[in-house]
Amino acid sequence: MTDPLKRFFGTWIFDRDESEFDHGELPQSATLTIEDHFGTLKFTMTSVAADGTSQTDSFTALPNGAETKLGKSGLADAMRHGLRGDSNLVSEALRGGAVIMTADRELSPDGRTLTVTQTVHITDTESFINSSVYRKAQ
Structure with a gap:
């Protein structure tokens, strides 16, 4: 694993007070x-x-940004995961080549807070965003 990825490793605890969901x-x-x-x-x-x-829930992913085909998932037919810069670990779910969901995990400069912004595209014009804040476990 590359050093920037290692910064994301560990257990993260959900901070309910700092999180906000558009959906659910x-x-x-x-x-x-x-x-x-x-x-x-x-x-x-x-x-x-x-x-x-x-x-x-648990899943594994290749961290190289390459598209990986999925079996019978129902919604997505492929996924890709990778770094955007040193502070964002991004996952994208695709259907027919179009991105239908993005999970952008942004690491704070001190490495203690992980903000996961999940954007789900319901239609071409409608989306919702859930923002989950996590604190690194000691």
Whole structure:
């Protein structure tokens, strides 16, 4: 893994008070773990929803910005992940070559705060943005 990517590694704790969702309810709590998994990025997200139900999701991704075809996901047929500069780790979901979702993970200069801005394009003219702020776990 490249050094800029290593800055994103670790466990991140959701800061509910600093986060804002256009769509859906803010979770009660959440953690995001980003780690090196044999040369790929592994993302694991555990959350407790507003109604108290918990969920854990995990996926791995190549960090080189190349498009990776997906199997039967329902919405997206490809993904790509990579750095934009040294402070932004970006994932894009594509359908038919068009970007339908972007998750831009911006690392603060001190490396202690990760702001994830997720933009979902519902139609060509309508989108929503959820902004989740995370603090690095000690």
